[in-house]
Amino acid sequence: MLISGAGIAGLTLAYWLRRRGFEPVVVERAPHGRLGGYGVDFFGSGYDVAARMGILDRLTPHRLPVDAVEFVDASGRSSARLPAELLERVIRGPHLPLMHTTLEGALLDAVDGEVEIRFADSVADVRDTGGAVEVAFAGGGRERFDLLVGADGIHSRTRELVFGPESRFVHPLGTRLASYPVPDRYGWGRVRAHYTEPGRQTVLYPSGEPGTLVALLLFRAPRGGGVPREQRAGLLRERFAGAGWLTPALLADAPAGDSIFMDEMAQVMMPVWHRGRVALIGDACGCMTMVSAQGVSMAMAGAYALAEALAEEPGHERAFARYEARMRPEVRRRQRNALLFARMLLPSGRAGLAVQGLANRIITRQAFAPVLRRQFGAGSVLPPATTRGR
Structure with missing residues (x-):
């Protein structure tokens, strides 16, 4: 079986397939894995999967040192604060904020020596013959596999080859995001601070690394499409010209070259996640956007569910259908919640900004924990672990 993509979904799937007796092969176009320099909120289903994999001991020491989320004004004064205690009430379960890099590194270690990973290559063409999947690789050569799973993210090449062009399934939300490391010379402490204009x-x-912070910038961008790496720093300086708070200093600290992660905020919605001997997992079929705070967890849960179905069902058709029936309703519910929140994330004018500020002050009170729980709190979608399922 071939897995296209060595990200979180692909590596999790490879691990569980190997545990179930399969011999997966992973192909990844990046030379050393797709390690992203941004933070993720790790809880619910993903935390459950990680516990069953036995990798929590590797992850816990790298917990991000964030004691609160604060909403600040241009002078840095806090207008609303979400402390760790309230966040624990919202999630009602284990919560582990991590860098994306940390999680992917732990997953790579978990499959090291057990799964073949071909870096610096990718799927160039796919032909489902009915009895197998013939795959041509960008680096040359053609091979046959029993099944192909596309775990290659929101801009999935596998999805494009098998299901159709990206424009049919990827729905931009009119916002672009960028993330990059900056030196820790701002004295901001153990806080995640948000400043909105x-x-x-x-x-x-x-x-989580001494002397380094992460800057995340979001801005309205009605027109989609990729931004070449060499143009990203310039685009940020253009879009954030005149911005307040620490923004000018963070822009001055933006790295040159290809160290700025940038993408458009979008959701992926498809009528079906599998066709013939090909299936999709993670962002390739159900991207929820980062504002859902659950994309990583659901990618890991989907990988676990697919591996379980392939091991227990008599054929791939039934396995694919079982996996999709379990995961699609959960993904769709989170997409709806994320879409509602994304619409309020970047107010277009001063009036909207004032409404957002009032909402922040209200929902960060203890009494409103149930409201936040409906938006972000999510228990595990996995069934109770059995000896076999561990």
């Missing part, structure tokens, strides 16, 4: 937002939080 009409149409743009600056976020700063600890990276």
Whole structure:
């Protein structure tokens, strides 16, 4: 079986397939894995899967040192604060904020020596013959596999080859985000700070590495499409010209070259996640956007569910259908919640900004924990673990 993509979904799937007796092969176009320099909120289903994999001991020491989320004004004064205690009430379960890099590194270690990973290559063409999948690789050569799973993210090449062009399934939300490391010379401490102006937002939080913070910038961008790496720093300076708080200093600290992660905020919605001997998992079929705070967890849950179905069902058709029936309703529910929140993330004018500020002050009170729980709190979608399922 071939897995296209060595990200979180692909590596999790490879691990569980190997545990179930399969011999997966993973192909990844990046030379050393797709390690992203941004933070993720790790809880619910993903935390459950990680526990069953036995990798929590590797992850826990790298917990991001964030004691609170604060919403600040241009002078840095806090207008609303979400402390760790309230966040625990919202999630009602284990919560582990991590850098994406940390999680992917732990997953790579978990499959090291057990799964073949071909870096610096990718799927170039796919032909489902009915009895197998013939795959041509960008680096040359053609091979046959029993099944192909596309775990290659929101801009999935596998999805494009098998299901159709990206424009049919990827729905941009009119917002672009960028993330990069900056030196820790701002004295901001153990806080994730959000500063919002009409149409743009600056976020700063600890990276877990001494002397380094992470800057996250979001801005309205009605026109989609990729931005070449060499143009990203310039685009940020253009879109955030005149912005307040620490934004000018963070822009001055933006790295040159290809160290700025940038993408458009979008959701992926498809009528079906599998066709013939090909299936999709993670962002390739159900991207929820980062504002859902659950994309990583659901990618890991989907990988676990697919591996379980392939091991227990008599054929791939039934396995694919079982996996999709379990995961699609959960993904769709989270997409709806994320879409509602994304619409309020970047107010277009001063009036909207004032409404957002009032909402922040209200929902960060203890009494409103149930409201936040409906938006972000999510228990595990996995069934109770059995001896076989571990």
